[in-house]
Amino acid sequence: MGQKAPRRRGARRAALLAATMTASLAVGCTAHHGGTADDGRGRSQSPTQSPSSGGTVAPAAGPVLAVKIDNVPAARPQTGLDSADIVYAEQVEGGLSRLMAVFATKLPKSVGPVRSARVSDLELLRQFDDPTLAFSGAQHKLLPLIAKAPLRSASPDEVASAYYRGVDKSAPHNLYLHPGKLLSAAPGAAALTTGFHYGAPPAGGRATTSRTVRYPAARFTFTWSGSQHRWLVTEDGTPTVTTAGKRLAPATVVIQYVKIRRSAYHDVLGNNTPYTVTVGSGKADVLRDGRTYSVDWKRPEATDGTEFTTPDGTPVNFAKGQVWVVFAKA
16 A cells, blocks of 8 residues: 555534534544454545645644554553653543553654544544544544544555554554654644643642552553652553653643543443543642642633643643643543
């Protein structure tokens, strides 16, 4: 299969997408790509036309790259996660977790393992301007929503030469992406239209050495390292490292309490697909500098970034460096 550029979907379709998503609340799992089966639950998208050039807001060179990352134990250690500006963690079928890594300031040579998209991802990505979404595929009922979404879809069927199968893991946990074949350069921090603020910490907070977030079949633990001035990530009881052996250690961790509701769809094993609601308001815990700050979050519209504020409405700054956002059930 020859290389084809990821497609561009304009903002004019945003209203249709929102209506369709509300009606569907449907997500799936994975598709077949490049002649190698993923997990057999869906089918891939057909190739589409080339996009126009990237964004015009200086100093950004274009949109962010968002990559869906496999996060079951068989997929670890992962590649390229330490280069992400933001890592989102969401609950998927069977109580397991999946990651979305967002790249703006640096593009690693390789990222993966890459896995399938969820309908919650489309709502989450609306806060970015024309993002590129790299994913292994999707359940067939989700594909029309991706086709209508204001994003650049970049599955293996659309950009075959950007992906390869690794030899260190078995399928479907061995699909990797070359980001440089999707973006000519890192777009820059201006592409991170998330509403996040960086700077000095707020007053108060409580000293925290470790914090754990549990899903039904997965758990994340963040342990403060005073020497590194970072939160060391542990998943399911095992330290989280990259394939190069580097410990993942974000500067800020956000535990965002959201509605996680049942959708109308299930995976092949009969597990319901959760829908993570990221538009609205609620509570969150921000972990930085060895302290926890209990804050409020608000995202009125899907196209808005998420604002984190103290109870008196003061914006909460994050520490400079990688941010992990873990969606936990409110």
